[in-house]
Amino acid sequence: MTAPSQHDSLADPPADSPAVRPSFDVDRARRETPGTREVTHLNNAGAALAPAVVLETMVGHLQLEAQVGGYEAAAAVGAASEAVYGSVAQLIGAAPHEIALAESATRAWDMAFYAFGLGPDDVVVTGESEYSSNVLAFLHRARRTGATVRLVPNDQAGQIDVAALERTLDELGTRAALVSLTHVPTSNGLVSPAAAVGEVTRRAGVPFLLDACQSVGQLAVDVTTIGCDLLSATGRKYLRAPRGTGFLYVSDRIRDRLDPPFIDLHAAEWVAEDRYTLRDDARRFESWEAGVAARLGLGAAVDYALGWGMDAIEARVGALAARLREQLATVPGVVVRDTGEHRCGIVTFDVAGRDADDVVAQLRRARVNTSVARAASARLDLGRRGVGDVVRASVHYYNTDAELDLLISLLSDLVAGRAG
Amino acid sequence: MTAPSQHDSLADPPADSPAVRPSFDVDRARRETPGTREVTHLNNAGAALAPAVVLETMVGHLQLEAQVGGYEAAAAVGAASEAVYGSVAQLIGAAPHEIALAESATRAWDMAFYAFGLGPDDVVVTGESEYSSNVLAFLHRARRTGATVRLVPNDQAGQIDVAALERTLDELGTRAALVSLTHVPTSNGLVSPAAAVGEVTRRAGVPFLLDACQSVGQLAVDVTTIGCDLLSATGRKYLRAPRGTGFLYVSDRIRDRLDPPFIDLHAAEWVAEDRYTLRDDARRFESWEAGVAARLGLGAAVDYALGWGMDAIEARVGALAARLREQLATVPGVVVRDTGEHRCGIVTFDVAGRDADDVVAQLRRARVNTSVARAASARLDLGRRGVGDVVRASVHYYNTDAELDLLISLLSDLVAGRAG
Numbered sequence: 001m002t003a004p005s006q007h008d009s010l011a012d013p014p015a016d017s018p019a020v021r022p023s024f025d026v027d028r029a030r031r032e033t034p035g036t037r038e039v040t041h042l043n044n045a046g047a048a049l050a051p052a053v054v055l056e057t058m059v060g061h062l063q064l065e066a067q068v069g070g071y072e073a074a075a076a077v078g079a080a081s082e083a084v085y086g087s088v089a090q091l092i093g094a095a096p097h098e099i100a101l102a103e104s105a106t107r108a109w110d111m112a113f114y115a116f117g118l119g120p121d122d123v124v125v126t127g128e129s130e131y132s133s134n135v136l137a138f139l140h141r142a143r144r145t146g147a148t149v150r151l152v153p154n155d156q157a158g159q160i161d162v163a164a165l166e167r168t169l170d171e172l173g174t175r176a177a178l179v180s181l182t183h184v185p186t187s188n189g190l191v192s193p194a195a196a197v198g199e200v201t202r203r204a205g206v207p208f209l210l211d212a213c214q215s216v217g218q219l220a221v222d223v224t225t226i227g228c229d230l231l232s233a234t235g236r237k238y239l240r241a242p243r244g245t246g247f248l249y250v251s252d253r254i255r256d257r258l259d260p261p262f263i264d265l266h267a268a269e270w271v272a273e274d275r276y277t278l279r280d281d282a283r284r285f286e287s288w289e290a291g292v293a294a295r296l297g298l299g300a301a302v303d304y305a306l307g308w309g310m311d312a313i314e315a316r317v318g319a320l321a322a323r324l325r326e327q328l329a330t331v332p333g334v335v336v337r338d339t340g341e342h343r344c345g346i347v348t349f350d351v352a353g354r355d356a357d358d359v360v361a362q363l364r365r366a367r368v369n370t371s372v373a374r375a376a377s378a379r380l381d382l383g384r385r386g387v388g389d390v391v392r393a394s395v396h397y398y399n400t401d402a403e404l405d406l407l408i409s410l411l412s413d414l415v416a417g418r419a420g
Numbered sequence: 421m422t423a424p425s426q427h428d429s430l431a432d433p434p435a436d437s438p439a440v441r442p443s444f445d446v447d448r449a450r451r452e453t454p455g456t457r458e459v460t461h462l463n464n465a466g467a468a469l470a471p472a473v474v475l476e477t478m479v480g481h482l483q484l485e486a487q488v489g490g491y492e493a494a495a496a497v498g499a500a501s502e503a504v505y506g507s508v509a510q511l512i513g514a515a516p517h518e519i520a521l522a523e524s525a526t527r528a529w530d531m532a533f534y535a536f537g538l539g540p541d542d543v544v545v546t547g548e549s550e551y552s553s554n555v556l557a558f559l560h561r562a563r564r565t566g567a568t569v570r571l572v573p574n575d576q577a578g579q580i581d582v583a584a585l586e587r588t589l590d591e592l593g594t595r596a597a598l599v600s601l602t603h604v605p606t607s608n609g610l611v612s613p614a615a616a617v618g619e620v621t622r623r624a625g626v627p628f629l630l631d632a633c634q635s636v637g638q639l640a641v642d643v644t645t646i647g648c649d650l651l652s653a654t655g656r657k658y659l660r661a662p663r664g665t666g667f668l669y670v671s672d673r674i675r676d677r678l679d680p681p682f683i684d685l686h687a688a689e690w691v692a693e694d695r696y697t698l699r700d701d702a703r704r705f706e707s708w709e710a711g712v713a714a715r716l717g718l719g720a721a722v723d724y725a726l727g728w729g730m731d732a733i734e735a736r737v738g739a740l741a742a743r744l745r746e747q748l749a750t751v752p753g754v755v756v757r758d759t760g761e762h763r764c765g766i767v768t769f770d771v772a773g774r775d776a777d778d779v780v781a782q783l784r785r786a787r788v789n790t791s792v793a794r795a796a797s798a799r800l801d802l803g804r805r806g807v808g809d810v811v812r813a814s815v816h817y818y819n820t821d822a823e824l825d826l827l828i829s830l831l832s833d834l835v836a837g838r839a840g
Contacts, residue, residue: 062478
């Protein structure tokens with residue numbers, strides 16, 4: 001996949017060194033992102049800056065709702081709402097009827113995970129990079145059903161040990177109810193070897209739920225290449241969509257084996273007083289009511305990402321993050337904490353003698369947005385590695401070398417005691 | 421409760437006949453509601469027109485997010501976000517820590533209902549006005565757990581027979597797991613006798629879940645007066661808040677007896693690798709991620725409603741609806757279908773020889789917004805009464821006598837064959 005030709009224009013001199021990404025029109029990306037004029041935004045793994053088109057789409061629909069009524073406005077944009085499914089499907093290589101829209105990645109993931117009918121013999125298999133809320137859900141469900149949780153250790157590279165996973169699935173046999181994997185953890189720049197996991201789960205015939213909350217929008221994610229049966233994602237992070245949006249991919253092959261945790265008049269048809277039938281697509285995992293403006297904003301953000309091309313985005317984000325890791329390694333007292341063989345736009349590090357919260361607060365004063373990944377919320381990742389809270393700088397394609405240089409300069413000053 | 425003095429000013433001549441509501445400043449309400457200049461909005465039970473302050477609040481926050489980042493914007497409005505809980509609590513007479521915010525009334529209700537640990541001996545008790553999605557959830561849960569559903573019949577007035585409910589609870593004893601009641605149905609102008617039901621459930625010691633989706637915002641709803649343990653509501657309907665908002669009231673006395681259907685890092689604290697503790701307020705029924713702009717819009721809408729005063733709103737809405745029912749009764753071929761002793765702003769009717777869809781479409785051409793309540797989605801209400809699809813005209817305090825006259829005039833023309 002390549003970016004359409006209109007994105008390749010380099011008529012304006014690039015804001016960025018040609019070495020990083022010669023073919024990516026960073027100037028255009030920044031012109032179309034009002035927030036780049038206000039802040040140095042390196043908190044894209046929290047929530048990225050929306051492009052103008054996403055803001056305009058949302059605001060335009062909210063205004064229409066206020067003018068003509070919420071249902072009447074929804075009817076007026078019926079085709080555009082429907083098109084969101086097609087856009088999301090295209091983004092991840094699925095079919096539109098395999099997509100359910102959701103209020104967040106958390107709720108999308110919940111609708112998938114809690115749809116498994118677990119019993120005391122069942123085992124949920126996961127890894128040390130699993131998102132903390134997912135682990136809480138495993139413990140919650142284990143308490144209710146008697147199911148157990150099996151943690152596959154990391155390999156030497158600090159990512160899930162795929163050979164150990166395979167042995168675990170062999171050993172468990174039919175007791176393995178599902179494999180749940182977080183594609184990119186919130187507390188680490190690593191990219192989990194999802195496709196290798198998918199190969200193993202397919203061979204073992206075990207359902208594979210991929211939490212792609214931090215990967216969709218920064219990596220080219222394809223459900224067929226990965227081989228997952230379920231995938232959840234959010235809008236607000238790398239996709240640059242509004243908060244309060246997310247989606248769930250439910251493959252045709254798994255849909256009828258799951259029981260949606262909740263149903264309503266949208267998910268099911270009430271065919272007689274005491275009988276209902278579930279609808280025959282992934283929307284059985286949705287509810288009827290939705291913030292239509294937010295959904296249209298999600299669609300606009302996905303279309304915008306597709307316009308740049310996910311391969312081009314992945315390459316640029318990866319190159320910027322690699323450059324940042326190299327620069328960080330030159331600052332005395334700064335240690336990069338990312339693990340794994342393949343890394344992404346998330347860069348985690350700590351600064352000797354400084355609390356992560358303090359570092360983030362100091363950077364914020366210079367209008368540089370970063371965030372803290374907390375050890376208490378990453379017990380299996382940071383916790384097991386013996387690392388405390390870390391600073392997280394997460395880059396996007398609209399960031400520039402100059403912004404990374406600013407971060408490095410501020411950190412150098414901080415370490416040298418010239419600020420704070 | 422009375423409207424604050426600034427709302428009582430009648431310096432401008434009222435747009436409305438003084439007979440209906442002399443003290444309600446309808447002109448001001450309409451000035452502050454841009455949509456009243458565009459449409460005759462009688463679809464307030466679908467989604468009401470937002471006041472300008474709600475639109476401005478949402479748009480303002482979305483712009484801030486695009487400028488400084490989603491998390492950074494959230495941090496900047498932390499106090500305002502927190503205040504939403506206080507506003508909602510004040511609206512329904514609860515304490516702020518008894519409020520959970522949600523993405524919709526459906527999801528708020530789901531988080532409450534699915535939190536009951538049902539077994540084969542348990543009985544869910546409900547009435548014939550119960551919202552269809554709730555009934556689907558009962559059937560869904562019954563299929564999974566073996567629990568059964570008991571339907572309490574209506575009385576002569578067409579509302580839940582409270583004496584029959586009492587007998588049912590006596591008979592069931594500890595098998596009665598909960599009573600679920602829809603306060604105002606979507607397909608009928610009746611107001612269920614919620615406080616009488618609350619008296620019975622309290623006496624029987626059975627948990628009482630009230631679906632107040634259609635009542636909050638048009639009626640003065642107080643959880644203590646009603647005596648419910650749980651109450652769910654939406655923002656988009658009579659509260660005039662954004663789509664994609666809702667809330668759940670969880671009384672202190674029931675919170676620890678329920679197990680939230682989903683948990684995440686916001687609902688629970690991860691205290692050790694294999695252990696979590698639920699937070700000690702109603703927010704254990706929330707998820708961490710939320711559309712902050714929509715939540716702030718909800719808060720603005722609640723504050724706006726409180727500014728008018730819920731008693732004043734209830735009186736005006738009720739008076740307008742009563743006037744409309746009287747007028748409808750004078751149109752040949754039009755039959756009002758509302759039941760119950762106490763009625764609200766929802767007015768349902770059918771027109772002899774005309775499909776409800778056709779009537780609504782004709783009215784829409786004159787920029788009059790109404791909607792269809794479908795018999796297939798109201799099997800226990802319209803279905804059991806032998807009524808087909810009905811037209812629903814739902815009034816709000818910003819509607820005027822002139823708008824009702826327009827509706828009557830259009831319907832008269834329709835009946836006389838002068839349109840369509």
